[in-house]
Structures are given as C-alpha cells and as structure tokens.
Amino acid sequence: MEHALSPATLSELRRPRPYPAVSVLTPTHRREPDNAQDPVRLRNVVAEAKKQIESDPAVTRQRRAELVQQLDLALAEVDLAHAEDGLAIFAAPGEHQVWSLARRVPERVVLSDTFLTRNLVAAQSSERPFWVLSVSADRVTLWNGGGDRVTEERTDSFPLARSLEDPDAERQERVGDLASTFRAERTRNFLREADTAMSAVLREQSRPLYVTGDTAALSLLDEVGTVTKDAWHLQHGGLAHGTPEAVWQAVRPLVGAEERRNADVVTRELESARGRKEFAAGVDELWQNASQGRVRLLAVEENYRETVRDGGEHLVPADSGDLDAREDIVDEIVEQCLETGAEVRFVPDGSLGDAKGIAGVLRY
Numbered sequence: 001m002e003h004a005l006s007p008a009t010l011s012e013l014r015r016p017r018p019y020p021a022v023s024v025l026t027p028t029h030r031r032e033p034d035n036a037q038d039p040v041r042l043r044n045v046v047a048e049a050k051k052q053i054e055s056d057p058a059v060t061r062q063r064r065a066e067l068v069q070q071l072d073l074a075l076a077e078v079d080l081a082h083a084e085d086g087l088a089i090f091a092a093p094g095e096h097q098v099w100s101l102a103r104r105v106p107e108r109v110v111l112s113d114t115f116l117t118r119n120l121v122a123a124q125s126s127e128r129p130f131w132v133l134s135v136s137a138d139r140v141t142l143w144n145g146g147g148d149r150v151t152e153e154r155t156d157s158f159p160l161a162r163s164l165e166d167p168d169a170e171r172q173e174r175v176g177d178l179a180s181t182f183r184a185e186r187t188r189n190f191l192r193e194a195d196t197a198m199s200a201v202l203r204e205q206s207r208p209l210y211v212t213g214d215t216a217a218l219s220l221l222d223e224v225g226t227v228t229k230d231a232w233h234l235q236h237g238g239l240a241h242g243t244p245e246a247v248w249q250a251v252r253p254l255v256g257a258e259e260r261r262n263a264d265v266v267t268r269e270l271e272s273a274r275g276r277k278e279f280a281a282g283v284d285e286l287w288q289n290a291s292q293g294r295v296r297l298l299a300v301e302e303n304y305r306e307t308v309r310d311g312g313e314h315l316v317p318a319d320s321g322d323l324d325a326r327e328d329i330v331d332e333i334v335e336q337c338l339e340t341g342a343e344v345r346f347v348p349d350g351s352l353g354d355a356k357g358i359a360g361v362l363r364y
Contacts (some may be wrong), residue, residue, distance in 0.1 A: 022112035028083035080094035106327035135213035157197035195225025293340035304357030
C-alpha cells in the first residue's frame, strides 16, 4: 500500500484517463474492536464498484473485464493489519493503486475520467510531512516522515554509502574517535554529495528537515553544505544504519515541539487577521473564498469534518448519506486552497475556538 504522495505522483494520478477511472474510498480503523468491520466493509464497497461498472452502458464488455481484474488485484494488495484511518483504491485499464490514509474518508465509489485525489491531498497535508537526514562517515539515509511514523526513502541518490578507506576508521567511529575520519577529504566530498542530493529533494518537495548524526558529522555537514542552515539538528549517532522506529522515537520530541509552535503561530495570525478584516471562518465562507483563490492561510482542526449540500448561494448542513450530500467538503476546501497557493495548517482539535473547526486568513 502507498503512503507518500509526491507532487510527481499527484500529477500522474490527476492525469485524465479513458472513462471510467474508478475511485473506491472507505474508512478503516487502526485498532480493535472497530477494525473487525473493515474486511466486510471493504469487500462490500468493492462489490458496489463492480456493480456500477457492470450497469454502466458507457463501459464496454472488454473494459468491464479489465476493470474488475484490476479491482481484484488491488483488493489482494490491501493489508488491513496495518490499516490507518482510510483507504483509497484507484483502478483503470492496465493499472491500479492502493493508498493508506491517515485521515478518515467517506465511503464512496466514483466513476469518472480522473481519479478522486482530494482526500489523498488532505490526508497528506494533515500528516505534516517532514524529512529526516541521518548522517555518518560511511552512510547517509533519508527518511520520509509524517503522522506518527517514518519510512526510508529510496531514490536514485539515497541511501548514499561508501567504504571507509581507513580500515581502522569503522572501529574509531564505534568508540567515538571520529576526528581523523571527519578530517579526511573523502569524507568531506561524501557529505558534499549528500548535501547536493538533499538540496535536490527539497527543491522538489519542500518540507521541514531534521538532521541527525554524531557531533563531528553534523559539524562537517554544516561546514561543507547548505541544506542544514534551516534544519533542526539532533546529535544522535547510529541512525543512518538504524530502523524506522528508532529514527521516529529520536525525532518525535522535536516534531512535537515544532507542531505546538506552529499551532501558536497560526492562532496569532488568525487573531491579527480579525483586526485587519481579513478573517474567514466556517465551511460556507471558506469554500466561497477558496473557490475565488482568496485564501492565503487555511487552518483546520485535525478531526474536523462537515457534511453539506449546495443550497444555491450557500452550503447548508446535510446528513451523511443524503443523495446530494458532499461528505468531504473540508477536504475539497483543503485541496482548492493548496491548488491556489495557500498555506494549509492542521491544528489540534479545539484550537480555533469559535471559528467552528476551520478558519482562514484572506489575501484581500
């Protein structure tokens, strides 16, 4: 199952496809006893997707068979033992993808000429993704962080590895005698290469960066590179060869502190916007402003959801399951704001007070 949504991957998912591109969404659960319902619910929603394909006169017999095959292949890839809060399955002739989401989604089946991506975009944004670069004399590892986990990022550039020229250097690193290793020109060049590779990653996906390593490694990377100037430093050796869980436990306090700081910054910005008459709150007001590209900063409480229907000039509350209900209007607003260049911040529940779960700072 997929977790990390890069700009390139999102662009590919949004590419038009021959009708129908099938999107299947269903909520899932992380823990017992709620997760006992997930297998049945998943089978039922996939069966509903097949039923819609079968009954659609615009779908040829050959394409129908291809789509059913791709849905079956996708279903076989689902690992509910590691489920999060939602699941998205995309299927089209010759392709399928399964996405695990750390954000609840409504149960739905959509047949269109593109995949339904807004829930993925909102889930990715709510995870507050970050990078962790772990540095040692012989290995540099890049970790993709978000939510409550990190995973190793394997690209053309990472991980970087080399043999230590001095046969005694590995022993020196183990016992802490790193001075000679990190004075070597080969080590300087190795870390310059890592800095260049990390710079390319940040140009493509700008995120907060945490850098871990022994004191000597961090000092040399600062000296020869540029990417660490705005990064958080954590003096913790061994993580370049470590496990994802070890890396997450090491950076978790820093990530938590930064999230609390960001929430405080957002609260101050919203209060300032009230005084300037640049403040908006509520899904109806935010949806109208987001559609016009007027939102500069959007703040959403982490578990805020709202079901609405279009009442003409305004969105009005609706019950989940109503025929014309828009159950993921918050995710629609998030995606629209990101599309128009707004900054989106998810904050702890209750942080926005009387703003009713969602608020924004307007551009004009």
